[in-house]
Amino acid sequence: MTASLIVSRRTAYGYFLDDAGDGILLHQNEAVGTLEVGDQVTVFLYLDAEDRLTATMHMPIVGYGEYGWLEVVAVSPRLGVFVHNGISKDLLVFVDDLPQRQEEWPRVGDHLLVTMKRDKNGRLIAKPATEEVMREISVPADKSMLNKWVEGTVYKVIGAGALLFTDEEHILFVHRDEMTEHLRLGQTVRCRVSFVREDGRLNGSMRGRKEQQYGEDADSLLRYLASRGGAMPYTDDTPADIIKQKFGISKAAFKRAMGKLLKERLVEQREGWTYLKREAAALHAEKDGLES
Incomplete structure (x- = not known):
């Protein structure tokens, strides 16, 4: 959450912000510029690695209820993948929200369309966009897209193939038979539009005509x-x-x-x-x- 708090005291390693309690730590690395006691600052609050409430003056790229493409910065075979959201604490995309086959998981440098949420313990996590969200943010394509080459990022991998969100904000499906390589979640690829469906969705191929x-x-x-x-x-x-x-x-x-x-x-x-x-x-x- 975002809050506006007063600097109550300084320490060698940062500042404490007045929360009517023991105070919330704003580490030196999380402050923007030099602060003085009595200054009012706008901060983002979250639980650190030791589940302590902490503050940062850096704002997340994607907030609660918002969706955006975040870069994968680490992969943990046991936990899932971590994406960077503009603050020092990266967000975990749990293994349950990833494909069953790890070869279809994102790699470092790939991008996922996610929103920021809290788990049952109050810790920040990332949740991938659902099909309902993809329908809401996508734009129907018209027949002029047929045979055009487009770039898109894989947002879902299924048994029959992969679903992409294109730079033109269209949804495109690539069947496994039309792939020139196995696709993974978060991968950006170039495809040729092979069919425009009545509902405005696209079928595509990684092969030429x-x-x-x-x-x-x-x-x-x-x-x-x-x-x-x-x-x-x-x-x-x-x-x-x-x-x-x-x-x-x-x-x-x-x-x-x-x-x-x-x-x-x-x-x-x-x-x-x-x-x-x-x-x-x-x-x-x-x-x-x-x-x-």
């Missing part, structure tokens, strides 16, 4: 073939798990890219192998500045 992705995947296959002397033991019939392990793409994406190369007569397939055609090998070598 399919025709662009076909080209990128096809180039990757060409580079791999060239690195192996123009032949590889992988075709449309190769199991999906092997394709994923070797190339990091789905079986469907592999087949689309391979189809593009076959259609352009850059490769051919025989007896379970894919071969780079001679003219394609020369073209690829010229493009990359290599000797064929």
Whole structure:
């Protein structure tokens, strides 16, 4: 809470503020400028690490009933994560308010949308924004957002994917199949808007449009073939798990890219192998500045 109190006495390490009791410590590091006995100061009051009421003249970035993006400054596997709120005492986001899988927890430097509250013992904590809050602060998107690239921060991770709050204040959902990496809470990523829903929410992908992705995947296959002397033991019939392990793409994406190369007569397939055609090998070598 915020209070306006009178400086009642000075000590070697700070000031005591009159609270009609023993006084509240305002440590030297928590004061702004030099104070004198009798000065009236506005302070924020909170419980310190030893559960003693203490004061600071520095005001929190996010107050009670307010929501804001705070930076993660520490991670405790047992307790949760700590966010900085502008005062010396960082706020804990309890483990119960974080994803079950720790690899989906925020990392130091990530940002969480939270509000400041007190726990049952009166200590300051941070609570992430609820879905109701996100609905209230978000703005519906219109159809002009389709295929635009946007940046957003993950505010919720669920089984099917992740929910982001974009810089334009839209809510965007990324399915796990549309991720190029596993996302975590508090992570900021760039996504392409793939669908605008009737309610103004967005679906997005971390991948480019399919025709662009076909080209990128096809180039990757060409580079791999060239690195192996123009032949590889992988075709449309190769199991999906092997394709994923070797190339990091789905079986469907592999087949689309391979189809593009076959259609352009850059490769051919025989007896379970894919071969780079001679003219394609020369073209690829010229493009990359290599000797064929």
